[in-house]
Amino acid sequence: MAQKPSIPKGTRDFSPVEMAKRNYIFDTIREVYALYGYQQIETPAMETLQTLMGKYGEEGDKLLFKVLNSGDCMCKISDEELLARNSTHLAARLCEKGLRYDLTIPFARYVVMHREELLMPFKRYQIQPVWRADRPQRGRYREFYQCDADVVGSDSLLNEVELIQIMDTVFTRFGIRVQIKINNRKILTGIAEAIGAGDKIVEITVAIDKLDKIGIEGVNKELEACGLGAEAMEKLQPIISLSGTNEEKLDIIAQVLKDSESGMKGIEETRFILDTLENCQINNELQLDLTLARGLNYYTGAIFEVKALDVQIGSITGGGRYDNLTGILGLPGLSGVGISFGADRIFDVLNQLDLYPENALEGTQVLFINFGEQETAFALKSLAELRKAGIRAEIYPDVVKLKKQMNYANGKQIPFVAFIGEQEIKDNTLTVKNMATGEQSVMTTKDLIDFLQS
Numbered sequence: 001m002a003q004k005p006s007i008p009k010g011t012r013d014f015s016p017v018e019m020a021k022r023n024y025i026f027d028t029i030r031e032v033y034a035l036y037g038y039q040q041i042e043t044p045a046m047e048t049l050q051t052l053m054g055k056y057g058e059e060g061d062k063l064l065f066k067v068l069n070s071g072d073c074m075c076k077i078s079d080e081e082l083l084a085r086n087s088t089h090l091a092a093r094l095c096e097k098g099l100r101y102d103l104t105i106p107f108a109r110y111v112v113m114h115r116e117e118l119l120m121p122f123k124r125y126q127i128q129p130v131w132r133a134d135r136p137q138r139g140r141y142r143e144f145y146q147c148d149a150d151v152v153g154s155d156s157l158l159n160e161v162e163l164i165q166i167m168d169t170v171f172t173r174f175g176i177r178v179q180i181k182i183n184n185r186k187i188l189t190g191i192a193e194a195i196g197a198g199d200k201i202v203e204i205t206v207a208i209d210k211l212d213k214i215g216i217e218g219v220n221k222e223l224e225a226c227g228l229g230a231e232a233m234e235k236l237q238p239i240i241s242l243s244g245t246n247e248e249k250l251d252i253i254a255q256v257l258k259d260s261e262s263g264m265k266g267i268e269e270t271r272f273i274l275d276t277l278e279n280c281q282i283n284n285e286l287q288l289d290l291t292l293a294r295g296l297n298y299y300t301g302a303i304f305e306v307k308a309l310d311v312q313i314g315s316i317t318g319g320g321r322y323d324n325l326t327g328i329l330g331l332p333g334l335s336g337v338g339i340s341f342g343a344d345r346i347f348d349v350l351n352q353l354d355l356y357p358e359n360a361l362e363g364t365q366v367l368f369i370n371f372g373e374q375e376t377a378f379a380l381k382s383l384a385e386l387r388k389a390g391i392r393a394e395i396y397p398d399v400v401k402l403k404k405q406m407n408y409a410n411g412k413q414i415p416f417v418a419f420i421g422e423q424e425i426k427d428n429t430l431t432v433k434n435m436a437t438g439e440q441s442v443m444t445t446k447d448l449i450d451f452l453q454s
Contacts, residue, residue: 190263
């Protein structure tokens with residue numbers, strides 16, 4: 001007996017009902033992006049490893065899916081290299097391409113390649129899958145969709161304000177209560193300097209970014225392991241546990257960072273964003289979180305993260321400012337800021353909270369029963385009129401027992417069924433059954449169109 005097929009861990013199939021839900025997510029996000037003037041692009045699933053490597057930090061590089069070179073890629077590998085079993089070395093020799101880890105680095109590459117064609121500031125959005133060789137768990141997949149929006153070519157903090165408004169608008173439309181967290185990498189740099197560990201900014205941000213997952217004790221163990229001294233650790237503790245209103249936190253951290261030029265610049269930027277949003281009628285809570293680090297190395301200014309309040313799950317949106325990202329790829333001096341919605345986690349949240357509107361899951365509106373050649377010929381004319389009017393309609397393709405056709409309608413939750421017999425053909429009418437109530441009505445095709453459109 002043949003082995004039952006399977007799919008790779010961390011990937012999923014999606015049924016028609018699930019795809020209707022996912023398209024509701026994509027369409028909602030797409031509509032909001034368009035409201036704010038963002039335009040859509042797409043980039044290849046594969047990028048060169050030269051583009052990808054070194055952009056996500058050491059941990060990120062380990063999670064890249066590498067693609068073997070085509071052809072006889074082993075022909076240039078010596079027996080000594082194989083016997084050495086150095087996977088990093090072999091991967092470098094055997095692989096020139098990798099699946100994209102996110103959409104931001106491919107976007108930076110796109111900007112560098114197409115710089116002369118782009119009108120600045122350039123506001124783009126992108127909805128495509130990404131891949132990470134991560135350990136699969138609830139809410140974390142190896143293949144998942146991101147829904148990114150970025151603007152490059154502008155240093156204005158109004159872009160950060162606008163992106164927070166976009167996040168707030170999207171989750172308000174979904175009906176998901178969220179907390180939008182904000183911090184600034186310049187503040188984190190200032191904190192590292194203030195505790196005498198300016199050379200360990202990367203290690204500090206990577207560790208405290210895991211606070212929600214491993215707790216304060218776990219963070220301290222990681223910091224100790226990377227060589228942070230006892231005095232620096234002691235100074236860091238009250239900063240990590242700082243509480244109060246956003247204004248109170250800013251005032252306190254300003255005192256701590258008063259001698260750090262970078263830290264004070266971060267406080268100034270954060271204060272502007274928070275003060276500006278006071279007049280923008282944000283529906284969800286906006287919280288300054290000084291432990292928010294967003295472990296990716298390319299962020300240089302404001303950073304964002306969104307947490308769902310009614311479901312236990314990781315962040316469902318994140319992003320930030322990256323002043324030097326295109327510089328890494330050969331185009332210095334171009335500032336950017338962006339966000340990314342985690343569509344798969346949003347899908348899980350909406351499922352758990354059952355927040356999908358009824359019309360998001362609507363499929364076929366009316367099914368024509370197939371009684372034979374003559375009836376089908378009449379039905380095809382009605383179907384053409386219905387579809388021209390935007391009504392989703394289909395005919396059962398085979399002449400089979402009525403019970404089987406009705407079971408098909410029930411299985412697909414089609415709300416109306418149309419019958420055509422000799423009398424209907426003679427009168428140029430349809431007999432339409434409401435599957436929920438069982439009520440039947442005789443009407444013309446135009447009557448049915450008017451009824452369904454109303």
